[in-house]
Amino acid sequence: MEKKDIIQSFKDSLFTGLIALALFGPIVGLRTVSKGEGLFITPQWGVVFLLVGLCILGRFLININSARRTEFKIFSILSSKFSNVTEDKAKHFAITGILFAVVFPFLPFTDRYFMDVAIMILTYIMLGWGLNIVVGLAGLLDLGYVAFYAVGAYSYALIATTFGWSFWICLPLAGVFAAFFGILLGFPVLRLRGDYLAIVTLGFGEIIRIILINWYEVTNGPDGITGIPRPSFFGLPFKRSPDEGETSFHLFFNLEYSTMHRIIFLYYLILVLALITNYFTLKIRKLPVGRAWEALREDEIACKSLGVNPTNTKLTAFAIGAMFGGFAGSFFATRQAFISPESFTFIESAIIVAIVVLGGMGSQTGVVLASIFLIGITEMFRDLEQYRMIAFGGAMVLIMVFKPKGILANRKPTIFMHGDKK
Amino acid sequence: MSNLLSVENLTMKFGGLTAIDDLSFDAKNNQITSIIGPNGAGKTTVFNCLTGFYKPTNGQMFLHKEDSKISLRKYTDFKIAYVAKVARTFQNIRLFPAMSVLENLLVAQHNELMVASGYSLFGLLNLKRYRDKEQLAVDKAKYWLDIIGLTHRADDNAGDLPYGDQRKLEIVRAMCIEPRLLCLDEPAAGLNPKESAELNKLLKFIKTEKQTGILLIEHDMSVVMGISDHVVVLNYGKKIFEGTADQTKNSKEVIEAYLGVDE
Numbered sequence: 001m002e003k004k005d006i007i008q009s010f011k012d013s014l015f016t017g018l019i020a021l022a023l024f025g026p027i028v029g030l031r032t033v034s035k036g037e038g039l040f041i042t043p044q045w046g047v048v049f050l051l052v053g054l055c056i057l058g059r060f061l062i063n064i065n066s067a068r069r070t071e072f073k074i075f076s077i078l079s080s081k082f083s084n085v086t087e088d089k090a091k092h093f094a095i096t097g098i099l100f101a102v103v104f105p106f107l108p109f110t111d112r113y114f115m116d117v118a119i120m121i122l123t124y125i126m127l128g129w130g131l132n133i134v135v136g137l138a139g140l141l142d143l144g145y146v147a148f149y150a151v152g153a154y155s156y157a158l159i160a161t162t163f164g165w166s167f168w169i170c171l172p173l174a175g176v177f178a179a180f181f182g183i184l185l186g187f188p189v190l191r192l193r194g195d196y197l198a199i200v201t202l203g204f205g206e207i208i209r210i211i212l213i214n215w216y217e218v219t220n221g222p223d224g225i226t227g228i229p230r231p232s233f234f235g236l237p238f239k240r241s242p243d244e245g246e247t248s249f250h251l252f253f254n255l256e257y258s259t260m261h262r263i264i265f266l267y268y269l270i271l272v273l274a275l276i277t278n279y280f281t282l283k284i285r286k287l288p289v290g291r292a293w294e295a296l297r298e299d300e301i302a303c304k305s306l307g308v309n310p311t312n313t314k315l316t317a318f319a320i321g322a323m324f325g326g327f328a329g330s331f332f333a334t335r336q337a338f339i340s341p342e343s344f345t346f347i348e349s350a351i352i353v354a355i356v357v358l359g360g361m362g363s364q365t366g367v368v369l370a371s372i373f374l375i376g377i378t379e380m381f382r383d384l385e386q387y388r389m390i391a392f393g394g395a396m397v398l399i400m401v402f403k404p405k406g407i408l409a410n411r412k413p414t415i416f417m418h419g420d421k422k
Numbered sequence: 423m424s425n426l427l428s429v430e431n432l433t434m435k436f437g438g439l440t441a442i443d444d445l446s447f448d449a450k451n452n453q454i455t456s457i458i459g460p461n462g463a464g465k466t467t468v469f470n471c472l473t474g475f476y477k478p479t480n481g482q483m484f485l486h487k488e489d490s491k492i493s494l495r496k497y498t499d500f501k502i503a504y505v506a507k508v509a510r511t512f513q514n515i516r517l518f519p520a521m522s523v524l525e526n527l528l529v530a531q532h533n534e535l536m537v538a539s540g541y542s543l544f545g546l547l548n549l550k551r552y553r554d555k556e557q558l559a560v561d562k563a564k565y566w567l568d569i570i571g572l573t574h575r576a577d578d579n580a581g582d583l584p585y586g587d588q589r590k591l592e593i594v595r596a597m598c599i600e601p602r603l604l605c606l607d608e609p610a611a612g613l614n615p616k617e618s619a620e621l622n623k624l625l626k627f628i629k630t631e632k633q634t635g636i637l638l639i640e641h642d643m644s645v646v647m648g649i650s651d652h653v654v655v656l657n658y659g660k661k662i663f664e665g666t667a668d669q670t671k672n673s674k675e676v677i678e679a680y681l682g683v684d685e
Contacts, residue, residue, distance in 0.1 A: 307503030
């Protein structure tokens with residue numbers, strides 16, 4: 001590296017610092033504090049200089065790194081290593097991952113907080129896998145996926161609280177309702193593609209949320225639905241003192257009562273649901289309908305010229321994707337025991353789409369990695385309160401910079417003539 | 423030789439523009455019928471009418487079966503390929519680039535496989551009757567890949583093939599729906615002379631062995647004159663000449679349309 005390069009990158013870094021100063025100066029530097037009779041501005045120049053300094057240093061390091069010869073670049077080495085591991089050993093990774101997920105609740109460091117985060121990540125993985133059918137395979141950008149999640153949650157909550165049916169009956173019903181809404185959304189958007197489709201699905205998501213808020217007689221409006229029954233372990237409830245004539249889980253198995261039992265049961269429930277979603281998707285991808293989805297993503301006109309019915313193909317993608325969203329929704333309802341329209345805002349849809357896109361469109365393992373990365377990072381920085389969304393955004397930027405096609409972008413054919421070489 | 427396709431008084435108007443004007447012609451079984459003409463003559467529009475992408479303003483198009491005939495006007499969209507068995511390729515290649523060569527050929531057999539998989543139910547249960555059908559579909563794909571010499575690349579992405587191979591793949595993909603009429607829109611565009619010769623061989627094979635009528639739009643005269651049994655010449659949406667390849671070559675009207683009139 002020449003001296004000229006260093007001076008050049010130093011200048012560039014100073015310029016970056018200037019931009020950072022202009023941005024952080026007013027945003028971080030001038031903090032408003034409400035004291036007694038009014039609002040006061042407290043300057044925080046120390047923090048500003050720290051941030052600007054970090055930006056200058058970071059930019060300088062990036063410049064120096066990119067000036068080196070390609071094979072010595074830290075980031076490309078890192079990212080190629082990462083992709084080699086995951087591409088060659090995707091199967092190993094999947095098996096290890098599932099084994100780890102199975103023993104996770106019994107690891108010594110696992111506490112209530114870890115379990116909650118794990119359940120949340122698994123819920124997002126399941127939603128990601130469900131949406132992967134619509135976005136990743138069929139190529140229909142759906143920004144209103146949370147609507148099906150909401151339909152599933154409310155179907156479960158309403159059926160369970162009104163008729164008192166058990167979780168195992170309500171779960172498939174919730175899936176059926178969500179699939180029905182999937183078809184309902186599918187019909188008007190059949191002719192739309194790309195940006196237009198995204199806008200309409202976005203609107204659909206909002207419509208469902210607004211109906212949930214305003215249809216007070218049925219959905220209880222913004223107050224939400226409380227007292228949703230918890231799932232039972234094949235008829236054994238998780239209660240400290242069961243009702244007359246009932247045996248609860250800990251009495252039946254002769255265990256000390258612990259709230260963790262229910263959490264662990266919920267964990268395994270979502271794990272199984274998610275794995276079913278994954279298994280189903282992997283299977284159906286190899287069937288004619290799965291291939292038609294992918295063909296539709298590639299070229300709709302060519303599909304028509306080959307006699308593939310685009311209407312049916314799109315509707316099945318919407319319906320099946322929505323069904324898994326509905327399953328996840330009913331799990332969410334039974335876990336929380338309380339749902340309100342608050343939980344189904346656009347940001348949820350955005351997170352799920354981000355997981356699918358960042359994971360690598362259509363890649364099942366990619367969805368897992370992206371969920372762990374995005375949700376995990378957001379959770380790790382929970383103490384920063386509203387700033388944790390910066391961590392979320394930062395994680396997205398990092399993936400897009402180093403893996404522009406998503407974490408795992410390579411697609412494997414669904415069928416081989418000469419056998420799978422890898 | 424019996425008629426396969428008869429186009430009667432076909433007219434297609436886009437607003438004030440008449441793209442096809444009262445066009446009538448026939449295409450026969452086991453023959454290659456070429457449609458030629460200067461740029462903008464309305465050749466691709468004829469194809470789009472035939473294959474259900476446009477609804478013609480006027481006129482009829484009939485596909486003849488043994489004793490009956492079906493009107494192509496009744497079928498739009500995917501049903502042209504599915505019910506009427508008219509297949510087509512495109513001027514700009516439309517493969518599924520991120521899918522493998524084999525998968526491309528299986529998508530063309532979608533409808534049979536869909537029934538065989540019991541609309542996915544038997545497929546999800548992995549029943550033998552589905553697996554057997556799938557194997558048959560793979561065998562059919564292999565048969566066609568052997569013919570165009572691409573069997574060794576069956577598992578590669580279609581988008582990674584060289585241009586000439588993509589053209590051939592698109593044609594055999596259309597053949598996988600077992601069409602009665604195959605419409606090819608400029609299949610020789612962008613091919614080198616060696617590849618054009620291979621294309622001619624493939625088309626002759628399809629014509630004689632597969633008993634499929636071929637409708638061909640082409641600018642490459644070596645292809646048109648080499649293999650056409652019948653040539654229809656269009657200019658400004660009107661038919662100006664119809665005859666064999668040799669007659670076309672010597673026709674005054676055709677030469678005028680292509681080269682202009684001597685002053």
